[in-house]
Amino acid sequence: MTIKHLLVAFACASLASVSGAAGKPAGNAAAGQQKSAACGGCHGVDGNNAPEMFAAVKAPKLAGQVPEYIVKSLHDFKGGKRNNEVMSPQAQAVGEPDMADIAAWFGSQKVQPNPSQNKELMAQGERIFFKGKGRPDVIAACIGCHGPQGVGNRDWAKVMSKVPAVLAPAIGGQHAGYIADQLKAYKSGKRATDPAKVMRDIAGRMDEKDILAVAEYISTLGR
Ligand code: HEC
Ligand code: HEC
Secondary structure (H helix, E strand, C coil): CCHHHHHHHHHHHHHHHHCCCCCCCCCCHHHHHHHCHHHHHHHCCCCCCCHHHHHHHCCCCCCCCCHHHHHHHHHHHHCCCCCCCCHHHHHHCCCHHHHHHHHHHHHCCCCCCCCCCCHHHHHHHHHHHHHCECCCCCECCCHHHHCHHHCCCCCHHHHCCCCHHHCCCCCCCCCHHHHHHHHHHHHHCCCCCCHHHHHHHHHHCCCHHHHHHHHHHHHCCCC
C-alpha cells in the first residue's frame, strides 16, 4: 500500500463514519474551561504545556486531543486499568458529568508542535511514520491509524463498535519524551489499555532507536 492509498483509505473511513450512527452529545467547551483549572498546572491551561513543564511533571499535551480519547483515558486511570502515581489520583477527583466538558475544552484547542534539530532521527522517524518498517508490516505505518499529521481518529466514538483498531488518539505535536515513554510502556506491557493489543504488538517490534526516531518526528507535526 502506498501513502496515497492509505490517505484515501483514511479519508473514506472518516467519511463513512460521519454518515453513520449519530454521535454522543458533545461536552460544553466553555464549561470545561472552568472545570479544567486543576489540570492546567501540569497539562497547560490550553493543553499545551511547555517543554520545561513536561520535563518536570511528564504530563502530555491535551490540546486538540480527540475528546472521546480523553474521556476513555480518564476512565482507564479512574478504574485502575492504567496506573500513574501522579495522574491516577487526579482522575479520581473528576466526576463523570464533568469529563465530557473538560474533554471538549482541551479537544477544541490547537496543539503547538515542538521544533527538532536532529536531522538523522527525523529522517528515520518520518519513514516509520509513513511507511512502517520491515516487510510485510513488521512495524505498521503510524499514519494508517493515527492519520495525516497524527490528528487521531476524530470519529472514534462512531466507528468504535466496528473497528476497534482504528480508534486512535491524536499524537502529532506531542512531547517526544511522552511518546517514547508510552511506546516503552506498551512494549513492556506496563500499559495494556489498547484494544486488541494493537499498540503492544507494534511497540513490541520497535527497538530503542526506532522509538526515539518516530517520537522525535511526531513531536514536530502540526495538526
Ligand atoms: C500533578 C500533575 C497533573 C495534573 C494536575 C493532571 N494531570 Fe493528567 N497527567 C499527568 C501525567 C504525569 C500524565 C501521564 C501519565 C502516564 O504517563 O501514563 C497524565 C496523563 C493524562 C491523560 C492521558 C493523555 C494521553 O495522551 O494518554 C489525560 C486524559 C489527563 N492526564 C487528563 C487530566 C485532566 C482532565 C486533569 C484535570 C482534572 C489532569 N489530567 C490533571 C499529570 C497531571
Ligand atoms: C492499527 C492501528 C494503529 C497503528 C498502525 C498505530 N497505532 Fe498507535 N494507537 C492506536 C490506538 C487504538 C491507540 C490507543 C490505545 C489505548 O487506548 O491505549 C494508540 C495509541 C498510541 C499512543 C499513545 C498516545 C497517548 O496519548 O497516550 C502512541 C504514542 C502511539 N499510539 C504511537 C504510535 C506509533 C509511533 C505508531 C507507528 C509506529 C502507531 N502508534 C501505529 C492505533 C494504532
